[in-house]
Amino acid sequence: MTKKLRVVLAQLNFMMGDFPGNLNKMIDAATRARDEFSADIIVFPELCVTAYPPEDLLLRKSFINDANKALYEFIARVNNIHCIVSHPHATPQGLLNAISVIHNGTILARYGKQHLPNYGVFDEARYFIPGNAPCVVPINGIPVGIVICEDLWLPNPSEQAATQGARFILSPNASPFEIDKHEKRLDVISARAKSTNIPIAYVNLIGGQDELVFDGGSMIVDAEGKLCHHAGFFNETLLAVDFEITNAQTHVAAVPIHLPSTEKNIYDALVLGLRDYVEKNNIPGVIIGVSGGIDSALTLAIAVDALGKEKVEAVFMPSCYSAEISKQDAFAVAKNLSVDCKTISIETVFESFIHLLSPNFQEKKPTISEENIQSRCRCIILMALSNQSGKIVLSTGNRSELAVGYSTLYGDMSGGFAVLKDVPKTLIYTLAQYRNEIKKVIPQRIIDRPPTAELSPNQKDEDSLPPYSILDKILFLYLNQELSAEEIIAEGFDAAVVEKVIKLIKRNEYKRRQAPIGTHINHKSFGKDWRYPITAK
Numbered sequence: 263m264t265k266k267l268r269v270v271l272a273q274l275n276f277m278m279g280d281f282p283g284n285l286n287k288m289i290d291a292a293t294r295a296r297d298e299f300s301a302d303i304i305v306f307p308e309l310c311v312t313a314y315p316p317e318d319l320l321l322r323k324s325f326i327n328d329a330n331k332a333l334y335e336f337i338a339r340v341n342n343i344h345c346i347v348s349h350p351h352a353t354p355q356g357l358l359n360a361i362s363v364i365h366n367g368t369i370l371a372r373y374g375k376q377h378l379p380n381y382g383v384f385d386e387a388r389y390f391i392p393g394n395a396p397c398v399v400p401i402n403g404i405p406v407g408i409v410i411c412e413d414l415w416l417p418n419p420s421e422q423a424a425t426q427g428a429r430f431i432l433s434p435n436a437s438p439f440e441i442d443k444h445e446k447r448l449d450v451i452s453a454r455a456k457s458t459n460i461p462i463a464y465v466n467l468i469g470g471q472d473e474l475v476f477d478g479g480s481m482i483v484d485a486e487g488k489l490c491h492h493a494g495f496f497n498e499t500l501l502a503v504d505f506e507i508t509n510a511q512t513h514v515a516a517v518p519i520h521l522p523s524t525e526k527n528i529y530d531a532l533v534l535g536l537r538d539y540v541e542k543n544n545i546p547g548v549i550i551g552v553s554g555g556i557d558s559a560l561t562l563a564i565a566v567d568a569l570g571k572e573k574v575e576a577v578f579m580p581s582c583y584s585a586e587i588s589k590q591d592a593f594a595v596a597k598n599l600s601v602d603c604k605t606i607s608i609e610t611v612f613e614s615f616i617h618l619l620s621p622n623f624q625e626k627k628p629t630i631s632e633e634n635i636q637s638r639c640r641c642i643i644l645m646a647l648s649n650q651s652g653k654i655v656l657s658t659g660n661r662s663e664l665a666v667g668y669s670t671l672y673g674d675m676s677g678g679f680a681v682l683k684d685v686p687k688t689l690i691y692t693l694a695q696y697r698n699e700i701k702k703v704i705p706q707r708i709i710d711r712p713p714t715a716e717l718s719p720n721q722k723d724e725d726s727l728p729p730y731s732i733l734d735k736i737l738f739l740y741l742n743q744e745l746s747a748e749e750i751i752a753e754g755f756d757a758a759v760v761e762k763v764i765k766l767i768k769r770n771e772y773k774r775r776q777a778p779i780g781t782h783i784n785h786k787s788f789g790k791d792w793r794y795p796i797t798a799k
Contacts, residue, residue: 264508267404269432270295270304271501273480273493275469276313277542279325281332284311288347289339291500296343299502302402303344305432307467307476308411309359311336311349314436314467315474320389326352333362341366344401346408348434356391361408361434363399373397375410376419383438383474383782383790386412396422404507407431407460414464415450417457424458429512430505431458435466439477439531440785441524444495447479452487459485461505461514468496470538473779473789475531482514490516496530525696528689528783529564532681535781537568539679540654547573547653551644551674552596552603554578554588555713558658559595559704560690561681563697565656566599575653576603579640581612583718591708598703608639615639633718637673645676654678657778662687664777664788665737666763667770668727675777683780684787686737687713687730728759736763741786771796 272291276284288306295301308314311329319325333349344365351360351372358374374393378386396419397408407423407430414420414433423431431454437447447464455462461484468478480493482503491514493501506513522530540548548565552558565574576596578589589605596603615635616623623631644655657677659669661684669675682690694704713723713730727733736755739745740763747764751757774788775796786792 264506265402265404267303267402267406267505267507268299268301269463269503269505270299270301271463271465271480271482271493271503272304272306272310273465273468273478273497273499273501274307274310275498275538276307276310276467278313278316278471279319279328280313281311281328284313285332285336288336288345292340292343292345295500295502299500301343301502303346303406303432304500305346305434305463305465306348307465308348308434308436309350310347310434310467313469313471314476315384315386315471316350316389317385320350320357326350326357337362337364337367337369340364344370346432346434348410350390353391357389358393359386359390359410360393361397361410363397363401363408365401371397371399371408373408373410375413377412377416379412382785384412396426398423398426398428404429404505409433411435411437414454414462417454420454420458420462424460428460429507430461430463433462433464435464436476437466437479438474438782439527441528441783444477444479444521444527448481448483448489451481451483452489455483455485456487461485461490461512463503465493468498468534470535470542470781472539473535473782473787475535475538475781475783477527477531484514484516485512488516489519490514492519492521495522495527496534523696525692528685529693529696531783532564532685532693532781533568536564536656536679536681540569540573545654545678546651547575548656548679549575549577549644549647549651549653550656550658551640552576552578552592553658554585554591554708555711556690556694556704556708557660557682558592559708560694560697561656561658562595562599562601563694563703564681566601571600573653574599574601575647575651576601577644577647578603578605579608579643580605581608581636583636587707587711591705591711594705595703595708598705606643608636608643611639611642612636634670634673637670641670641673641676648678656681657780658682659777660685660687660690661784661788662730662734662737664774665741665770666727666733666766667773668723669773671773671776675773677778680778680780683777683789684783686734686784688734728763732759733763736760737767740764740767741792742784744786768798
């Protein structure tokens, strides 16, 4: 005899601490799943009641109480569908990262997450105690297993559910985007499905939360580990899937799946990360200092794609070192994106600073001090415009510059959000080419031109740094792979170059601590994922 359960995966974007808004979104999704899809079960992402990660809000009793009130209001208002809802749950022993299985006003089962991630961007052991029991709950007579996010990455919770007779597993998740993260998730989920010989339904959050961005990628993997259904990335959606259960197996029919390119996923992550940061914080718009270089050009394109041209303001701030082609290219990008661009020269104010400080400057030729003054002049202008309008300044610096300190503190590092903070310079060129494939908005000359800060005569980035093609490879090995200088040199890189790069990384930790947040896309990004002491020998 064959039984069928229809499951809806609710891939949704929640707002941190917006209990009424999150509650209404959940009720609407559950009602649609029941009435439009005739679903038996709806599964929401991890900590959907609060949004993820609540961080130290979890230490406040009022926050936990409000979450509990929202949960019980949901229970009272939704009927005739089984709901898998994730929320913080207070016990006498401590707080659980929990799931409640809800049906017709009743909590049928509750599960506490067993494995609490405490690495990278995760600090769950700071807030939660681990659950210590599996959860298999009968739904319409079918035993269904429940595990939460990190529980999938270790074999025991899934095996416990299978041992207790689960015919398939439902897994709510809040897994942030990283480059190639989807492939890693799929490998893990496939391995769990094959080892337990039962399908797994994985539902993930989408949306930006400060520096984290969640990409969705909710999916169904069958008992053989094959990807059968996929909800896509960076979109809110309800994905309905039928599970057919016989005495011998649980079957999921596969559908054709077309996944986007890595470049598209990265670009979409940056767009969503910026959009949610601006919109969820009720910021009226953004201001970008455009230079005619590739970093500010890509930042401008992302900002327009995220917010619309009406919320984006561009400012070109030339000095005596700015080339005419820089002005032409800066205005060309703005025109191509239909953004107004104004010119405010820093020359007069820069000369005033030099005159003021000249008794203290012994060198007659331009120095690093004079270069940094130019950058800080631009910062003052942008922040003044920000104060007047309420818009935030977008920093245009990239991961490569931030790593080695090739940026000016209280100058080009300043801003409310750093769109490209976690994007290596070489990847910026790839993303610019990708954006131009959609519609050509960044002139080819910007892509081809050697990068320059234009703070001194005929300046090029490579006067101070190794070529970015080499620098980014060293940074990847040292930052992402955590290799030592000796191991990197053994890979064939010049010893002096490697030692210089690592010295610069260590020496500029104090700068990174003062940088604005930006969207996390890399393993070991600067921010939550990078916690090195400034004072260290």
